[in-house]
Amino acid sequence: MARLSMRSADIKPSPVREMLNVSQRPGMISFAGGLPSPETFAGLALPPPPRELLQYGPTEGEPALRERIALDLAELGLDTSPDRVMVLSGSQQGVDLAAKLVIDAGTALAVESPAYLAALQVFRFYGARFQIIDRSAPGAGWGETPPSMAYVIPTFQNPSGHCWTAEERQAMAAACRARDVILFEDDPYRDLVYAPCDRRPVCADMAGGSWIYQGSFSKTVAPGLRLGYLTASPDLFPLLVQLKQAADLHTNRLSQWMVLQYLNDPGRAQRMEQVRDLYRRKRDAFADALTRHLGDRASWTLPPGGLFFWLTLADGVDVEVLLQRCVERGVLFTPGAHFLAEGGASSTMRLNFSLAEPEAAERGLAVIGALLRG
Template sequence: MFSQRIASLRPSPIREILSVIDRPGMVSFAGGLPASETLPHLTHSIAPTSLQYGPSEGDPELRTLVSEQLRALGLDAPTERVMILSGSQQGIDLVAKLFVDPGTPVAVESPTYLAALQVFRLYGADFTDLNWADSPGAPLAYVVPTFANPTGRCAIDGERDSLARACLDSGTTLFEDDPYRELAYGPCHRAPVTARMGGGSWVYQGSFSKTFAPGLRLGFLTASEDLFPRLVMLKQTVDLHSSTLSQQLVRNALTDPSWASRLDELASFYRTRRDSFDDALRRHLGGLAEWETPAGGLFFWLRLTKPIDTRTLLATAIDRGVAFMPGEEFFPDRPQLGTMRLNFSHADADATERGLRTLAQLLATCGL
């Protein structure tokens, strides 16, 4: 009675874990939740037009604002090729619908964003490993080059050049997901790979969830001329258009004179929280795991000194009041045991101490 693709459908581990974070005393290192104290206090009046239907591509003024920002990054992104999304997750779904049939090869990093893997699997993708210097060997390549989820890695300039050239030479469409670029805490190369894809097929997307408010469910997408009209038609079949109310709120924020200072303050806040988390990690897990301090984004990627399957620890950890993301979930085919992703943005200093101490105690019972 169901479609064939439902057989490959699996629940999102992140969404399952997030369902428990409101328990009293729960410390969550699981999802990429912004710190609650960074979320805006909205006091704007609501115009009646913000409660009306809108164009599929999005509010024209907001699209123009996004276009100006993207063009400043070197992207070929005129207003008429900018689309507002109902969260960047929608962009992944639209691109998957455009390219992926059962058996279609999709090149991805390993590990990579697990919600993207979930969507590509739903449509039947066969995953291949993305090599930054060689042909992706697939019609579509998905990459998070700036503060990658889950590793926090930022690709160097030469890698970005090589990937763009490999995609152009092989005719691969490059799909660049870039939700964390504004959360930079140190020097790193952040120029979009797709800005180097002149003459090729590409999609670039970003999000307002990390810089403004995730509950508004708003992102944006731009694409090469050959792809954009088809992506718009696909969006029309899904939700007609993104929330006009959310778009008004984001447009007001972007045009506020304080927007630039908000981004600076946000990066400063998370830099401090990252450093505090790093110190706590060294105290509690210094002999149990290895990691690199991320130059941006929201996550630490840990490699345990013993290759245990961290998925088996999760239920016990939640029972003891701490949630994390097992690293095995982020691998497309062959999970690497003994890895975990820890979010540092949401928990305050006291909760971080309590949560990491609990994790260390739990890992010690596994012989680490």
């Protein structure tokens, strides 16, 4: 039998990737993934890239793209510069690099619950032990031995859609600074904003502390390009570059070039406005359909941004059984239990509203509502 590492013994199939496979079946209505609407790709005019980009490139990324990203990040209040920006092969890579940097078997990690499930999966893989963050009193419970790192998505969280208040953001930064906890802020949804909300990065208030801030072009440009970026405090940045070098040498240069064209396009702001308008309309139509079909069976709040509704069903509803019955009828969603850091059962579910056309969303929600009514 092949001799594998101890951590490989714990590898489990990803529930989301499995569902993505099911969602490819013809006719499926999927609320399960976090896929952008293909309509948003239509406004992208991407010319063919220069041939010299077929050569190997720098680990940190293309200099012109790093410069452009640094300008945008500095405007958000982050203490950064082009030489402290690294382009990633998707922001999922940033999760992996941060985990490699910080986590040994048993390392304490502060996370929200629910939290982004593919990050929880990576952290578990490296052996993290989770402490749940209380947003109203972060740091309360950190006691003698605070966690090594806190992982947060303060703006339009995946899966809850929640956006932290200014006070919650300041309290989190203060707690991390006071106890030398690395703050890892994951911010892929910040530009998908549909209602006023404080979006100042928590890392902007981490002066003197250790922090990692990352973003993604997956939700605003195209996920198939696999492009994200991070910036970090000076103590961590060079270490993350070395880990990236060991992982993949550098990010795809053709994608970097394409995204740079997009960022420098004078039509960029207008295109983002159109993307936000489209998603706001989809969110509102989805909320109406939810009220019609699940209004008496579930509760939720209207997400001010991002791509998801988080639903709480009556106690005792077996969401896994509901999912199986939905799949038989061609409808997919993600059970909320997958997002819980502490594990266990949950009568919650995450529904993505960006992918399905309104008419399909209506049909899919009608199926879920009918099954819930028995």
